[in-house]
Amino acid sequence: MSLASRIKKFPHAVDQTRGQDVAGSFSGPLARLIAGAAGSSNHLARLAQAEAEWLHSVAEQEPEETLDALCTPPEGDPAKMLRQAKQRVALLTALADLGGIWPTMQVTAALTRFADMALDHTTKHLIAAESARGKLPATPADAGYVVFAMGKMGAGELNYSSDIDLICMFDETQHAPEDYAEVRATLIRVTKKLTQIIGAQTGDGYVFRTDLRLRPDPSTTPVCMAMEPAERYYESLGRTWERSAFIKARPCAGDIAAGEAFLDRLRPFVWRRYLDFAAIRDVRDMMHRIRDHKGLSGPIEAADHDVKLGRGGIREIEFYAQTRQLIAGGRDASLRTRGTLDALSALERAGQIPPGTAETLTAHYTALRDIEHRIQMLDDAQTHTVPRNTDALKRLAALCGCDDTGAFLKALTERLVAVHAICMPPEAEDERPQAQFETDGGTRQITDAWPNLPALRSPRAEALFHRLAPGILKRLSGAADPHAALVHFDSFLRGLPAGVQVFSLFEARPALQDLLVEICATAPALARYLGRHASVLDAVLDREFFAELPELDAMERSLMMALNDADDYEAKLDATRRWQKEVHFRIGVHLLRGIADGHSAEKAYSDLAQCCIAALLPLVIEEQAPRHGAPPGSGAVVLGMGKLGSFEMTASSDLDLIMLYDADAADMSDGPDPLAAPQYYAKLTKRLITALTAPTSEGTLYEVDMRLRPSGKQGPVATSLAAFRRYQSREAWTWEHLALTRARPVAGPPDVQEEAAQAVAQVIALPHDAQKVRADTADMRRRLMEAHRPGSIWKVKQGPGRLLDIDLFLQAGCLLTSACNADIADLVLHDWLNQEEAACIAQTRKLMSTLQAIGRVALDDEFDPNRAGPALIEVLLAQTGFDELDALRTELESRIDTVSALISDRLA
Structure with missing residues (x-):
């Protein structure tokens, strides 16, 4: 459909005589549109008169087709041809805007598209001229010269009379080092000519006003910089406003590939996974300084108000979006979008802003951009201020389709107040x-x-x-x-x-x-x-923080993403610690809020530990490999024991581990300094323990206990699978077999994990002397009771009928029945427990594990009502289903007595 046939609305003409004069040679809706535009805008009246013949020639074309032609690089002198094309683009976009043919963001996209073409065409023209003089290679790509569009141009959001913010750089690696000085001087010259051609006001007008002041330290640096020193600047001295600016940065002319590569290298500077939250205050302070400098503070009144920088204006919406992008974009790549409206939508989808906010701010933003365009259409001035002059204000309202300036100002004031309330809420008194x-x-x-x-x-x-x-x-x-x-x-x-x-x-x-x-x-x-x-508070900003706790595979993917952002071994150790602390904190919050129960928290803490071990084992192998080579034999597997093995970890649990390897003693590694398998895996085990326990700048991960390995403290820290089998079948004590009922592989090659799991199962399935198992278990139980007298009923870890007592009893049942593991349901199937006994033990254990899990998170110890405040007691009662603490105490006493009697009877 043609330009004329798509007109939907018409601006009002303040000067109807001038409007009719300018539109006299046109007819139909197009004449009415031109009359309204020219009758209220001096600038559009001049354009329509100067370009009347051209406008007649394109009136029956689709406006998009006309724009395509205007955005085709012109033949001949770019300085003259681009200025003529810019006039026509300005007229076309104004009519498409005022006539309701193009929505707001299509108008800004059209202006941006023309700017892209103008810069790229002029860049190629200038590079070709320098190449002809022998100063540069033949093409812009070879020169590595790139122009970055910043701000509104970078986001595809140029306004009607916008200047363009540019940063010009070149990739010095595309040139021989000895040519650096000449190439640099040449490209500085190219940049100056580029801005002159594009920005200078001549008899033919101008293309775009240009601003190069967003480059690093503009008072001391040249207008075109090499990329390497620019990168060093941003890494060491880059400020928050520069991070914010690079959200919208886009290579628009020259060597686009070199520009994209530079932005990719700059990504860690802009999108920090662990954010400096002071950035928000920095940007807010910068806005306040701009307002104070320009006198834009104070009550919101539409007349004489800057709709871009003033309170409730366009910049506040941009600030609202960009600061939240900075907060969460390092963790959520979906937020790394240049456009303001795209950013608002992405933020709402990610749960970073309240539902409905994106739609509300989008409506306000487009309306304010429309008003901004019409302010600039009045006289093609680079201004964003609502006129105070009565005539100019009347013409602005008329371009917006309103004859009542009072109603226009009232509506605009209400809009500005609404934006300000959302984007800049009052600060604390x-x-x-x-x-x-x-x-x-x-x-x-x-x-x-x-x-x-x-x-x-x-x-x-x-x-x-x-x-x-x-x-x-x-x-x-x-x-x-x-x-x-x-x-x-x-x-x-x-x-x-x-x-x-x-x-x-x-x-x-x-x-x-x-x-x-x-x-x-x-x-x-x-x-x-x-x-x-x-720093773990960063994690709360993640939209998934209060969602159901992740399973092991989701944790593994999340940790891998964190490790991918780390460059070396030390950085990966730090990244693992940061990630672990965030998830650890999340589990604790879920437990306290009742989102997760004690059992779910135990499972999550156990998965978290397994995830860290499984991620660190290949890292320590990789760290050891340059000197000692790859692991000899089939590799190593880590057995999780104790609470890790039984998925019952709490917030303060340490790790009970055994390292096994599948290799012969004579097998050698293949590195520059080869080691036999026992020495290789002993060194690897110590490296893994260090990776888990050593304090780095991000703290430690876990305490590690390896005393459950064969021969305990006296044995090697790593044992071959063959030796493990021999020891467990010939030498191990009953307590070691009891401990093994909770063992499971948590890291290592899958085939070696399978072998280790089979070795453990075979040991448990060995025929055991029932009388000896009962006697040894009873003896261990007696010694534990003597060493740890509970005193308080709230001490649920050690004592008759308590958690360790139950665990020991279930482990004995596993050995006596050859059950696969010390699981209550499995032991029912093997006739160690009947259904009633199993239910009693399961319910008692659940009650006590909930007490223990909450105590470890909240008090870093077992629960104690004398140390717990009313809020924690309320959490505990909610988690256990009791109305008052005395009822919980009575039930706990009864259950402990029942379970203790059951265990004593069965082990007698």
């Missing part, structure tokens, strides 16, 4: 921290010590905390035990080595303050954990 908290001497003693804590020593951290403290303390005051919650919050603060990043995060995401207060009210141990590992 500046008041003393104690103002909203019931204070006593103890409370004042705590809060008075805060200014001396490491987290609050910098002026910036102190200022941030001063804004946050009233809201946090108000939340703490609502806890069931406010003073205890404050004490635990104090523990969190004291654990922070620095505060700017965390306080910036809390300011950016107030909901995280609620989570912190919830943790301080229920779980002092988790509050201390947060103080030591505050």
Whole structure:
């Protein structure tokens, strides 16, 4: 359909006489559209008169076809031809915009497309001229010269009279080192000519105003830089606003492939997996400085308001999207989009902004962009300010299809206020921290010590905390035990080595303050954990954080993604620790919130440990290989024992491990310094233990205990499968066979894992002396009871009828029945337990494991009502299904007595 036939709406003409004069040679809807545009816009009146003949020639064409022709590189002098084409593009897009033919973002895309062509055509023209002089290779690709479109042009969002922000670079690796100086000088010259051709105002007009000031340190660097020093700048000195700017960066002219490669190398600078949350405050402060400098602060009034930079304007919506992209884009690649509206949609899909926000802000954004375009159409001025002059304001309203300037200003003011309320909510009141908290001497003693804590020593951290403290303390005051919650919050603060990043995060995401207060009210141990590992709060921003806990395969994929971002062995150790701490924290929060029960948490903690071991084993093999070669034989397998083996880990469990390998003693590795299998795997085992236990900049992973290996402390740290079989069948004590009932492979080649699992099953299936197993188990039980007298009924780990007692009993049943493992259901099938006994033990164990899991997360110890506040007791009662603690205590006492009697009877 033609331009004329697709017109849907018409601007109003303030000067109807001029409008009719300009539109006189046209007819139909096109005449009415031109009359309205020319009657209210001086600029469009001039364009329509100057290009009347051309406009007649394209009136019956599709506007997209016309745009295609205008975006075809012209023949001849680009300086003159591009200026004529720019006038026609300006007229075409204005009419398509005002006539409702193209929606807002199609208009911005058309302007951007023409800018791309103009820059690329001029670049090729200039490069060819320098190549003809022998200064450069024959093509832009060979020269490695690239122009990056930044800001609105990079995002495909140019406004009607926009300038274009550019950064020009070249890939120095495409040139011989001895040519560097000449190539650099030549490309600086090319850049200056490019901006002159595109940006200079001549008798034929201009193409686009250009701005090169977004390049690194523009006051001291040339207009065209080599990529290597630019990369070094961003890595060492790059600022938050530059990270934000590169969200929209796009190579638009020259060597596009070199530009894409540069952006890929810059990705870790822009998209940080573990975000500096102070970035949000940096960008917010920058916006405030711009407003203050331009006098844009104060109440929102549409007249004389800057719809781009002013309060509630276009930049606020862009800031809202970009800051949230910076927050979560390092973890979620779907958020790494250049366009503002695409970013809003992606953020809503990812759960990073409330439902409906994208649609609301999209409507506001397009409406404000429409008004911005019409402001610029008045006189082709690079302005975004609503006129105060009565005549200009009337013409602007008319271009927007409104004859009532009062109604126009009222509607615009309401829109600006609505945007501001969403994008820039009020900050916390500046008041003393104690103002909203019931204070006593103890409370004042705590809060008075805060200014001396490491987290609050910098002026910036102190200022941030001063804004946050009233809201946090108000939340703490609502806890069931406010003073205890404050004490635990104090523990969190004291654990922070620095505060700017965390306080910036809390300011950016107030909901995280609620989570912190919830943790301080229920779980002092988790509050201390947060103080030591505050970076785990990043994980809460992930849309999956409160979803069901991941299974092992999902954990493995997630950890692999984290490791892929790390470059070397040390970085991978750090990445594993960061990832583990995030998932560990997530499990604890799920348990406290009742999203996961005790059994699910035990399984998740066990999967988490297995995932780390399985990921680190190949890494330590790879680290050992350059010197000692690949593993001899078929490889090594790690057996998980104890709570890891039985999927019953808690928040504070260590790892009981055995390392087995499938190789003959005479097998040698093939490295420069070859080792026999026993020595090779002993060294590998020590490396793995170090990888798990050594403190790095990100802390440690787990404590490791290998005393369950054959011969205990006296035996080698790694044992061959053959030796393992011999030892277990000929020399092992009953307690070692009991322990083996919980063994399972957790890392290593699948075929070796299968062999190890078969070896364990064969040992368990061996004929055992029933009387000896019962006697040895009873003796072990007696010694455990003597060494660990529980005292309190809440001490559920050790003592008659408690967790270790149940585990020992089930393990004995496994040996006596040759069951596959010490599983209650399996032992029923093997007649070690009847259904009633199995139900009693299972329910008792579930109750006690829930108590233990919650105690370990919240108190870093077993549950103790004297240390647990009201909030934690409420969590425990909800998890166990009791209305009050006394009822839980009575039930626990009864169950423990019943189970203890059952075990004593069966082992007698």
